[in-house]
Amino acid sequence: xxxxxxxxxFYGGIHALKGITFSVREGQVVTLIGxxxxxxxxxxxxxSGLVKPRSGEITFMGQNLLQVPAHKIVxxxxxxxxxxxxxxANLTVLENLxxxxxxxxxxxxxxxxxxxxxxxxxxxxxxxxxxxxLSGGEQQMLAxxxxxxxxxxxxxxxxxxxxxAPLLVREIFSIIxxxxxxxxxxxxxxxxxxxxxxxxxxxxxxxxxxxVTEGPAEELAxxxxxxxxxxxx
Amino acid sequence: MTRxxxxxxxxxxxxxxxxxxxxxxAGFSHNPYYMQILNMxxxxxxxxxxxxxxxxxxxxxxxGHAGFMxxxxxxxxxxxxxxxxxxxxxxLCGALAAAVVGLVVxxxxxxxxxxxxxxxxxxxAEIIRVIIVNIQKVGxxxxxxxxxxxxxLLWTYLFAVGTVVVISNFVNSSPGRACLAVxxxxxxxESMGVNATKYKVIAxxxxxxxxxxxxxxLVHLLSIAHPTMFTFxxxxxxxxxxxxxxxxxxxxxxxxxxxxxxxxxxxxxxxxWRMLAYxxxxxxxxxxxxQGLLGGKELxxxxxxxxxxxxxxxxxxxxGGGRVGTTGH
Numbered sequence: 001x002x003x004x005x006x007x008x009x010f011y012g013g014i015h016a017l018k019g020i021t022f023s024v025r026e027g028q029v030v031t032l033i034g035x036x037x038x039x040x041x042x043x044x045x046x047x048s049g050l051v052k053p054r055s056g057e058i059t060f061m062g063q064n065l066l067q068v069p070a071h072k073i074v075x076x077x078x079x080x081x082x083x084x085x086x087x088x089a090n091l092t093v094l095e096n097l098x099x100x101x102x103x104x105x106x107x108x109x110x111x112x113x114x115x116x117x118x119x120x121x122x123x124x125x126x127x128x129x130x131x132x133x134l135s136g137g138e139q140q141m142l143a144x145x146x147x148x149x150x151x152x153x154x155x156x157x158x159x160x161x162x163x164x165a166p167l168l169v170r171e172i173f174s175i176i177x178x179x180x181x182x183x184x185x186x187x188x189x190x191x192x193x194x195x196x197x198x199x200x201x202x203x204x205x206x207x208x209x210x211x212v213t214e215g216p217a218e219e220l221a222x223x224x225x226x227x228x229x230x231x232x233x
Numbered sequence: 234m235t236r237x238x239x240x241x242x243x244x245x246x247x248x249x250x251x252x253x254x255x256x257x258x259a260g261f262s263h264n265p266y267y268m269q270i271l272n273m274x275x276x277x278x279x280x281x282x283x284x285x286x287x288x289x290x291x292x293x294x295x296x297g298h299a300g301f302m303x304x305x306x307x308x309x310x311x312x313x314x315x316x317x318x319x320x321x322x323x324x325l326c327g328a329l330a331a332a333v334v335g336l337v338v339x340x341x342x343x344x345x346x347x348x349x350x351x352x353x354x355x356x357x358a359e360i361i362r363v364i365i366v367n368i369q370k371v372g373x374x375x376x377x378x379x380x381x382x383x384x385x386l387l388w389t390y391l392f393a394v395g396t397v398v399v400i401s402n403f404v405n406s407s408p409g410r411a412c413l414a415v416x417x418x419x420x421x422x423e424s425m426g427v428n429a430t431k432y433k434v435i436a437x438x439x440x441x442x443x444x445x446x447x448x449x450x451l452v453h454l455l456s457i458a459h460p461t462m463f464t465f466x467x468x469x470x471x472x473x474x475x476x477x478x479x480x481x482x483x484x485x486x487x488x489x490x491x492x493x494x495x496x497x498x499x500x501x502x503x504x505x506w507r508m509l510a511y512x513x514x515x516x517x518x519x520x521x522x523x524q525g526l527l528g529g530k531e532l533x534x535x536x537x538x539x540x541x542x543x544x545x546x547x548x549x550x551x552x553g554g555g556r557v558g559t560t561g562h
Contacts (some may be wrong), residue, residue: 048424074426086421088414090529099414102407103426146425 001026007056018209031188031196034206040189075103079152085143089132100149116145137168161192193230197221274494275389279396281474281490283443289480291436292416294351300358303463305331305445306452320383324449331445339437365460376459384454479525484532
């Protein structure tokens with residue numbers, strides 16, 4: 001579904017991505033794990049058109065994404081849950097969700113709102129509350145709900161566990177798994193390798209701009225070197 | 234709000250506005266000074282509401298609103314005086330010219346953010362002023378005299394109402410939502426598929442259009458246009474109005490524009506102390522309501538009807554608390 005080939009990104013003189021290649025197959029949860037500064041977020045920024053790579057290819061369902069402006073990539077069915085959630089703090093929960101469906105041509109949002117509220121009952125209780133007053137976990141739910149309003153083919157998530165309590169992280173990840181089981185392909189970028197590997201089908205490990213290991217998530221979770229470097233036991 | 238209820242609201246509001254207009258005429262038409270203040274309040278309302286669209290709703294910091302006003306003013310005046318174009322068409326020409334200038338200025342400058350955009354818009358307004366000063370045909374630094382005094386309260390009032398209707402409808406429309414999203418978080422808006430630059434430019438051009446309209450009304454009211462009417466300080470006046478009224482609140486802008494117009498006249502009896510007293514009033518407002526009188530909320534019928542209930546629950550507000558007579562949007 002998504003193919004990234006030999007992607008090179010520079011920030012000024014800094015070579016942030018040194019020729020990475022990976023692919024996401026339809027129906028999978030694929031995760032990119034790695035430490036701070038490994039190039040995880042840069043990869044996502046390149047996919048969503050926010051940075052222009054110097055060379056390489058990104059194709060989504062046969063279409064070259066490098067020639068599509070950032071705001072149009074969304075309407076191809078790639079929805080983004082940005083790092084740090086980035087909800088609209090002064091808009092209500094309902095308005096945030098409506099904003100998520102912004103590029104949709106049909107305006108029958110009721111059904112999708114119901115779907116999102118069924119998955120996140122907490123958001124329904126707080127539909128009239130402004131986004132900034134939600135707790136961290138609720139904001140993350142809102143960010144995911146907002147992305148789902150687009151009925152995406154591919155859901156790209158950047159550090160959904162960031163700043164959340166362990167219990168909430170578990171809840172968010174089980175929701176991500178559920179979303180996937182209902183047919184949305186997911187590309188997940190995480191520092192929390194343990195959680196990411198527990199729900200992913202396939203994983204890539206990034207280190208300073210290169211993919212150093214890849215494989216089925218289950219195998220990586222068992223591999224000795226990965227356990228030492230990222231899982232801490 | 235049900236559909237029938239909002240349909241009913243339109244004639245009710247129209248009757249209320251007509252009654253207000255007749256009341257103003259009955260109460261003040263005997264005194265040209267009061268009429269002048271009312272006219273200025275209406276023109277300032279147009280200016281404040283249109284600036285609020287750019288600054289309050291789209292989150293761009295423009296301080297060159299007087300520049301657009303100047304463009305509209307001089308183009309409308311030239312149309313009336315040299316080409317004898319009918320009044321309303323001349324106003325429209327002025328507004329369109331300001332909109333075109335807004336487009337030309339907006340496309341390159343709206344890539345800038347915050348302080349940089351402010352400086353660019355300030356520079357633009359100064360350029361407009363200097364250009365006007367150097368065109369002898371329109372009087373240059375002496376000012377442009379002999380503009381027919383077509384503007385009266387009916388026109389300023391109608392245009393002020395029209396501006397409020399158009400801009401509040403825009404804000405509540407789908408492109409208006411996109412503008413709000415850009416204000417809240419540009420990156421998040423882009424990731425929702427909102428073309429941020431496009432909506433910034435749309436808001437900027439619309440704001441410029443109504444500023445140009447305000448300029449045209451003003452010079453046909455005073456029957457003179459002068460470069461000193463469109464200086465940086467004039468832009469600051471409009472900025473003060475939207476900050477006092479609450480950025481992102483249309484009713485706030487209307488309230489503050491009228492309030493500030495009236496208060497700056499009322500303080501004339503302090504003579505040389507006038508500007509000091511004016512500053513004191515502004516400081517007091519900012520100390521007690523740092524988010525502006527309405528602070529991003531709108532004054533609504535429901536809110537006004539609920540005032541007694543709210544007053545009963547009213548406690549002494551903390552700084553920045555208390556919102557009597559307002560409800561969320």
